[in-house]
Amino acid sequence: MTTAPAAKANVLWFLPTHGDGRYLGTATGGRETDLSYLRQIAQAADRLGYYGVLLPTGKSCEDSWLVASAVAPATERLRYLVAVRPGLQSPTLAARMTATLDRLTGGRLLVNVVTGGDPVEQKADGIFLPHDERYAVTEEFLTIYSALLRGETVTHHGRHLQVEGAQLLYDPVQAGGPPLYFGGSSEAGIDVASRTIDKYLTWGEPPAAVAAKIAAVEKVVKTARRKVSFGIRLHVIVRETEEEAWAAADRLIAHLDDETIAKSQAIFARMDSEGQRRMSALHGGRRDKLVVSPNLWAGVGLVRGGAGTALVGNPEQVAARIKEYQALGIDSFILSGYPHLEEAYRFAELVFPLLDLGHDRAQFGGSINNGPFGETIANDVRPRPRAAGL
Numbered sequence: 001m002t003t004a005p006a007a008k009a010n011v012l013w014f015l016p017t018h019g020d021g022r023y024l025g026t027a028t029g030g031r032e033t034d035l036s037y038l039r040q041i042a043q044a045a046d047r048l049g050y051y052g053v054l055l056p057t058g059k060s061c062e063d064s065w066l067v068a069s070a071v072a073p074a075t076e077r078l079r080y081l082v083a084v085r086p087g088l089q090s091p092t093l094a095a096r097m098t099a100t101l102d103r104l105t106g107g108r109l110l111v112n113v114v115t116g117g118d119p120v121e122q123k124a125d126g127i128f129l130p131h132d133e134r135y136a137v138t139e140e141f142l143t144i145y146s147a148l149l150r151g152e153t154v155t156h157h158g159r160h161l162q163v164e165g166a167q168l169l170y171d172p173v174q175a176g177g178p179p180l181y182f183g184g185s186s187e188a189g190i191d192v193a194s195r196t197i198d199k200y201l202t203w204g205e206p207p208a209a210v211a212a213k214i215a216a217v218e219k220v221v222k223t224a225r226r227k228v229s230f231g232i233r234l235h236v237i238v239r240e241t242e243e244e245a246w247a248a249a250d251r252l253i254a255h256l257d258d259e260t261i262a263k264s265q266a267i268f269a270r271m272d273s274e275g276q277r278r279m280s281a282l283h284g285g286r287r288d289k290l291v292v293s294p295n296l297w298a299g300v301g302l303v304r305g306g307a308g309t310a311l312v313g314n315p316e317q318v319a320a321r322i323k324e325y326q327a328l329g330i331d332s333f334i335l336s337g338y339p340h341l342e343e344a345y346r347f348a349e350l351v352f353p354l355l356d357l358g359h360d361r362a363q364f365g366g367s368i369n370n371g372p373f374g375e376t377i378a379n380d381v382r383p384r385p386r387a388a389g390l
Contacts, residue, residue, distance in 0.1 A: 003214055003230065003329030008358035009322060010051040012081065013344050014336035015041055015071070017055060017062040022339055025264075025303040026255035031339065033062075035070055041341050042071045045078055048348040049361030052079030054233075054334050056306075057114050059121055065097060072105045077360075081110040081181060081334070086141035087127045087134060092166045094141075095148040099172040107173035113138065113182040113197060115189070117273025118305075131272045135188040136160065142180070142196040149177025181231065185213065186274035194220040197228065199332060203279055204234035204309035206293035211328050231332030232325055235300050235310035236343065238318045238350050245312045252338060253287075253299050261285055264303040271305075279308045295321050310337075319354035331358070 015038050022029030031037065045053050055064035068080040082101070084094045102109040115138045116122050122134070129137065140158040144166065147154045153167040172178065182193050183201035193200050200217050202210055214230055221228050237252070239245040265285040268276055283289045283298040290299045292309065295317050301308020311318045322333060337343030352361045 003218060006230075006326040006329055006331035008331065008356050009326060010332045010358045011352070011355070012052040012054055012079075012332065012334045013041070013045040013050045014334065014340060015053050015055050015067065016336070016340050017064065017067055018058075018060045020339050020341075023251070023255045024253055024300065024338070025257075025260045028255055035067075037341070038067060039071050039074050041344060042075050042078060044341060044344045046075035047362060048344060049352070049357075049359060050078065050344070050348070051332075051357075051359045052081055052108075052110055054081040054112065054336075055083070057083035057085065057112070058116075058118075059124065065101065068109075069101060069104065072101075072108065077108070079108045079110050080105065081112050083112045083114045084141075084145070085114055085116070086138040087116070087122075087129070088125055091141045091144035091161065092148065092163060095145050095168055095177075096170075098145075098149060098177060099168055099170050102172035102174055102178055103170065109172075109174070109178045111178045111180050112201075113142065113180055115184060117276055118267075118271045120270060131186065132188040133160075135184070135186075135192045139192045139196060142192075146177060146180070146196070183233070183275060185278060189274070190217055190220055193217065193228065194224040194226065199229050199231050201231045201233060201332075201334070203275055203307045204232055204296065204311075205278060205282070206296060207324050207328060209278070210325065210330070214328055214330075229332070230328075230330045231334060232330050233307040233334045234336075235307065236318060236335050236337045236347050236351075237297070237310050237312045238315055238337075238347055240314060240350070242314045242317060245314060245317075249297055249299055249310065249312050253302060256302060261287075261302045264305075268305055276305060279306070282309065307336075315350040315354055319351050322351075322355060 016033055020031050020033050042053060055068055057064050064082045068082050072080055098111060115134050137160045140161045144154050144156050144161060144163055148166060148168050149172055151171060153165060155164050156162060179198040181199045181201055182197040184193060202213055237245050237249050239248055268280050279301050282292045283301060290297050292298050295311055295313040297310050297312045298308055300310050311321050349364055
């Protein structure tokens with residue numbers, strides 16, 4: 001089985017519930033990510049036509065479920081990719097939460113299955129299982145969770161989880177439950193993914209490495225006789241010229257010192273996540289090894305765990321790199337940029353017109369509006385007529 005090239009791209013943005021700013025690794029240029037700010041980003045993504053937004057999970061973040069439920073009413077079409085945490089939640093509780101939020105958002109929920117890759121954080125949460133056993137818990141969790149969302153009554157007596165006569169009284173809007181997204185680069189992770197999830201996610205490695213990972217997933221999925229689609233998580237630094245883009249990348253890490261980088265790399269090294277190991281290996285903590293593929297820059301990963309690479313370049317270059325990943329079969333792109341509010345606009349305005357999207361987007365451009373006070377809104381877009389009282 002070979003994944004066909006993705007004809008269209010679904011582009012998601014990111015809600016930075018762990019913080020945001022103009023620089024990495026410093027308080028300089030930082031901004032408070034309170035509810036008002038997160039709502040601004042979500043509304044911008046909604047208005048610009050992004051497919052959805054990812055909400056991160058972990059002790060360094062605000063709770064993704066509560067943030068999504070607080071922000072979603074301020075948006076109309078935007079989908080919310082929120083994490084379930086096998087081992088931290090019971091599958092029955094997670095299924096009830098999922099069905100409820102799916103109903104409250106009118107079917108705009110997406111689910112990110114996160115097993116976790118930091119043993120220190122896992123132990124702080126009361127999880128002391130080794131790496132592969134955590135994936136065994138994940139599979140049992142998803143067996144129960146997915147069956148409940150399909151409307152089944154579930155009795156399960158497994159090695160790690162047991163339920164008897166479990167069922168949902170309130171169904172989700174999306175038949176069978178929201179689609180399941182999942183990222184796990186280890187053999188154990190890929191094995192579980194092949195039997196349980198809908199969309200396999202990878203972090204932004206060079207295209208050749210991504211192609212090899214997709215081939216590995218396809219091989220296991222074929223054995224399981226299932227179909228899985230693919231997505232990628234990347235940062236983006238796009239400017240009108242290539243020179244401006246690389247200058248912006250340099251500015252993003254301008255305040256990083258060697259001590260801060262070393263501390264971050266030591267934390268990443270303690271993790272048992274294969275995906276994190278692969279991210280860190282791209283640069284080895286070195287500033288002189290940050291360009292790892294054409295227009296792919298690993299500077300974010302010097303101090304940020306998880307997704308550590310960014311597409312850097314002018315709009316045509318960034319669009320070309322996205323299309324390269326599409327040619328491998330990737331149809332979903334979960335993007336972010338610092339600061340997230342401004343960069344959501346920048347990417348949509350500069351790159352959306354160059355992509356064949358699988359979702360509606362805001363339309364930019366128009367004729368110059370030379371009114372009596374000058375170019376009032378820079379184009380000929382007028383407010384939409386609205387009925388009285390609305």
